[in-house]
Amino acid sequence: MKRLTIDFMVGIFVLIGICSLAFLSIKVATNFNIGSSNNQTYALHASFSNIGSLKVSAPVKVSGFVVGRVTDIHLNTQTYQAVVTMNINDSYKFSNDTSAQILTTGLLGEQYVALQSGADTEYLKNGDTITLTSSAMVLEDLIGKFMTSMTTK
Numbered sequence: 001m002k003r004l005t006i007d008f009m010v011g012i013f014v015l016i017g018i019c020s021l022a023f024l025s026i027k028v029a030t031n032f033n034i035g036s037s038n039n040q041t042y043a044l045h046a047s048f049s050n051i052g053s054l055k056v057s058a059p060v061k062v063s064g065f066v067v068g069r070v071t072d073i074h075l076n077t078q079t080y081q082a083v084v085t086m087n088i089n090d091s092y093k094f095s096n097d098t099s100a101q102i103l104t105t106g107l108l109g110e111q112y113v114a115l116q117s118g119a120d121t122e123y124l125k126n127g128d129t130i131t132l133t134s135s136a137m138v139l140e141d142l143i144g145k146f147m148t149s150m151t152t153k
Contacts, residue, residue, distance in 0.1 A: 040090035041068065042126035046100040046113070047081040052136030054102055054111045060086045062115050067092045070113060086113060095120035099132035111136060 051073065060068035068088035076083050088094070097118030104111050115130075124130070 041087040042090055042124075043071070044086050044088055044094075044124055044128055044130055046084050046086070046130040046133050047076065047079065048084060048100075048102060048133050048135045049081055050135040050138060051082045051084065051102055052104075052111050052138055054084065054113070054136065058110065059112045060088060060115060061112055062092070062117070067115070084113065093123045096122045096124060096128075097132065098124060098130055099134070100130045101134040102136035104137075 054070065054073065056070055056073060058070045059066045060070065068086050070084055071087045072083075072085035074083055075081075084100075094115060095118045097120040099116050099118070101114045101116070102111055103114045
């Protein structure tokens with residue numbers, strides 16, 4: 001009888017641990033839920049020649065602060081550039097001459113879109129396109145350029 005009680009208590013403890021991990025995983029994944037009903041957002045678009053490994057739901061940051069999320073990535077079949085759609089929190093306004101870059105957290109970390117606002121007095125509105133963009137730096141390309149420059153010397 002004592003063994004059965006201990007096994008039951010251990011089972012309950014393991015179940016609570018699994019439920020806690022599941023709860024924390026969901027909480028971390030939805031930490032900045034830009035699409036929730038209490039956050040008003042507006043959409044911005046930007047075209048890049050190379051997005052690297054940028055993914056949907058990647059953060060959009062300004063000075064390291066998350067202001068939105070990437071909501072869609074698709075290929076423009078006329079220009080063959082990747083079009084990135086971002087939902088930006090309505091409380092942040094960016095000028096018409098804002099630039100967008102795809103950067104990486106650390107050397108091999110996740111990629112995100114970094115915005116840098118300009119000095120224009122007009123602001124981007126819902127559905128506008130950011131025209132000043134810089135594509136992702138791909139590590140393999142950099143290594144290839146380094147290796148070819150070393151062989152020519």
